[in-house]
Amino acid sequence: MDPALTVAVLAFVAIGGAGFVLTSNNQPQAANKRVKAVASAASTKSVDRRKQATEIAALKRRQSTAEALKELSNNEKQSRRRRFSVKGQLAQAGLTYSPAVFWIAAASVSVVLGLIGLVVQGYIGAAMGFFIGLFGLPRWALGMMVEGRQKKFANQLADAIDIIVRGVKSGLPLNQCLRIISAESPEPLRAEFKSLVDAGAMGVPLEQSLQRMYERMPLAEVNFFAIVLVIQQKTGGNLSESLGNLSSVLRARKLMKEKVKALSSEAKASAWIIGSLPIIVMLMVYFTRPTYIMILFNEPVGNLILLGAATMMSLGIFVMNKMVNFKF
Numbered sequence: 001m002d003p004a005l006t007v008a009v010l011a012f013v014a015i016g017g018a019g020f021v022l023t024s025n026n027q028p029q030a031a032n033k034r035v036k037a038v039a040s041a042a043s044t045k046s047v048d049r050r051k052q053a054t055e056i057a058a059l060k061r062r063q064s065t066a067e068a069l070k071e072l073s074n075n076e077k078q079s080r081r082r083r084f085s086v087k088g089q090l091a092q093a094g095l096t097y098s099p100a101v102f103w104i105a106a107a108s109v110s111v112v113l114g115l116i117g118l119v120v121q122g123y124i125g126a127a128m129g130f131f132i133g134l135f136g137l138p139r140w141a142l143g144m145m146v147e148g149r150q151k152k153f154a155n156q157l158a159d160a161i162d163i164i165v166r167g168v169k170s171g172l173p174l175n176q177c178l179r180i181i182s183a184e185s186p187e188p189l190r191a192e193f194k195s196l197v198d199a200g201a202m203g204v205p206l207e208q209s210l211q212r213m214y215e216r217m218p219l220a221e222v223n224f225f226a227i228v229l230v231i232q233q234k235t236g237g238n239l240s241e242s243l244g245n246l247s248s249v250l251r252a253r254k255l256m257k258e259k260v261k262a263l264s265s266e267a268k269a270s271a272w273i274i275g276s277l278p279i280i281v282m283l284m285v286y287f288t289r290p291t292y293i294m295i296l297f298n299e300p301v302g303n304l305i306l307l308g309a310a311t312m313m314s315l316g317i318f319v320m321n322k323m324v325n326f327k328f
Contacts, residue, residue: 086142089139091216092216092218093145093146094145094149094191102138106133106134106135106137106138109134110129110131110133113130113132113137114129114130114133115129116129117130149188150217150218150219152187153189153192153219155254156189157189157221157222157250158250158251158254161246161247162247163177163180164177164178164181164243165240165244165247167180168239169240174239175200178193178197179197181193182194182197192213192217195209195216196209196213199212206233207230207233210225210229210230213226214226221250221253224246224250228243228246268324271317271323271324275313278313
């Protein structure tokens, strides 16, 4: 055989073997690269899908929360007029009387005050006594009852929320926690939560029951409580954590109110002294020199002076009351 042909065959075999070895080494690496690329693309797609699903869920939760807040705001505006009526104030005071009974009692008081004014000051005194008895004194007494009941309820609500938080953490459902409050809490908390539980037992939705509770007890604390429960019912979440934060907020509001009350007590005392000083001086003059002070009641000019003085005193008391009272 020709040596040159032999060398060529051997060179061809060597080159082919080297190519085969190199090709066989590169194929697994390329395959691994392709597998890694496909896997990374699949993981990226899965991560994107999870992010997209999370964003969609958060968007739906925000939409549900906004709709719930909007609905609560609309219900609050619609019920505002009912709360300031006589029927609404009777419900806020915890009284079961009808408005007709209230107006009959107010008319009886107005007749008595009108007769007293007729004896003391004539027809003008009778008209003033009738007006005060019909529209002033009964509504003032009803307002005082409503304010006292609301103050008691606001002081007790934080403790009731703590009961719900402990019950939910221990595994009790919300309805059972509300039943515990309605059975073991003092008044007026017991009556309001009992109405809430009874409405739920009759099939009334929780949102509507809370709205009725807010109409009977129109406090910011009750509105916060209703918002937390309605949003949790529609969007889900940790109820115990939300109510625990609400309890802390209510206690902080109460502490702030007490601080403001302590800081404004001096100004309120000054307002009471300044407002009552003219009346005290008038009574002292009446008991010492009645003929001197009766000119204001017997003479037309004196009546005008009394009217002007009463108007200015009323405006002054109103301004001082606005200066020393703070709304939260």
